[in-house]
Amino acid sequence: MAKVTKSVKPAKTAAKAKPAGPAAKKAAVKPAKAAAGKTVKTAGKPGRPAKTAAARPEAKKTAVKPGRPAKTTAAKPAAKKTAVKSAGAKAPKIESSLKVLSLFDAYTSDRLPRDQGYIVSSFINGNTGYSIYEVISYSGVKAIYPDGTGLTFQSQGKKLHALIEPPSYPHKSIEPYLRDRAEQIPLRFKEVSKIISKNQSTLYWAKKPVESLSSFTVARPVGYNVSFVFYNKQDLYTTLSKFFEQSFANDAGLPMADARKGAEEITAVVKKTMNFKGIYED
Secondary structure (H helix, E strand, O other), X not given: OHHHHXXXXXXXXXXXXXXXXXXXXXXXXXXXXXXXXXXXXXXXXXXXXXXXXXXXXXXXXXXXXXXXXXXXXXXXXXXXXXXXXXXXXXHHHHHHHOOEEEHHHHHHOOOOOOOEEEEEEEEEOOOXXXXXXEEEEEEEEEEXXXXXXXXXXXXXXXXXXXXXXXXXXXXXXXXXXXXXXXXXXXXXXXXXXXXXXXXXXEEEEEOOOEEEOOOXXXXXXXXXXXXXXXXXXXXXXHHHHHHHHHHHHHOOOOOHHHHHHHHHHHHHHHHHHOOOOOOOOO
16 A cells, blocks of 8 residues: 555656646747737737838828929929020010120120110139229211120210229329229229228229210120119119129128128219210200
8 A cells, every 4th residue: 555655756756747837838928929929020010100100201202202392393494495595586676675794795686776775794812802993885887896805886876984902002002094904993082972981992983974976885894894784674773773782892891881882882973974865965
C-alpha cells in the first residue's frame, strides 16, 4: 500500500506540470505578442495614419503643380507680348498707347514722332553722382539720321539744361559754362534757378531754354546715361515730372522731397516755355 502511496508522485509530476502552466501561458502570450506585433505592423503598412496624414500635403502639392497660378499668371503676359508684337504692324495703334520710349529704340523701330515730341537725356557720373540733364522739345522734323555718336534732327527745337552737383564737388564756385567739358552746361549762375537739398547737393536748372533753329544732335547714351522720347499725350507733363523725380532721387542721390520739388519746378518751366502752341510760343 505504501507503494501505492508513492505512486502519488505522478501527482507531483502533475504539480510540476503547474509551472508548465505559466510556461504555457508564456507560450500563449508569445504568440499573442507575435500576433499583436504582426497586427500592428500589418495595420501600420496599409493604414499608417501618420503617413497617410503626411501624404495629404503631398496630395496638395500635386494639386498645386497642375494649377500653378504663378505659371498661369506668367503665361498671360507672354500672350500680351505676343499680341503687342502682332499689333506692331499697326503703327497708329501702338503709338497711341506710348508715353515714353528709349530714343534709339524708337528710331530703330520707326516710332519717333516727327510732328511734336520731347527728348530727355541724362548724363550721370556713376562715381561722383554729378549729373547733367537736357530736355529738348521739337516739331516739324525734316529728317533724322545717325551722325557719328548720336542722332541728328533737322528740326527747330528748344533745349533746357539742368545739373546736380554733389556736396563734395570741388569746383562749386566756377560758372557752369566754364567747367570741364564733361561737367559744363552753357549757362551762368545768373541764368539758373537752384535748390540746395538737405544733403547739401545742389540742383540747378535754366530759367528758360535756348533755341536751335535748324538742327540738333542727341548723343548716344553710354554707361549710366539714358535718352528717352516722350510722346505728346494728355498726361505728358505728369510723366515728365515723375521721370525727373525718380532720376534725381535714384541716380543723383537727392532726398526724395527735394527731388520731387525740383522735378515740379523744372516741369513747370518746360510746360510754360517749351510747349507746342503754334510754332513754339513762349
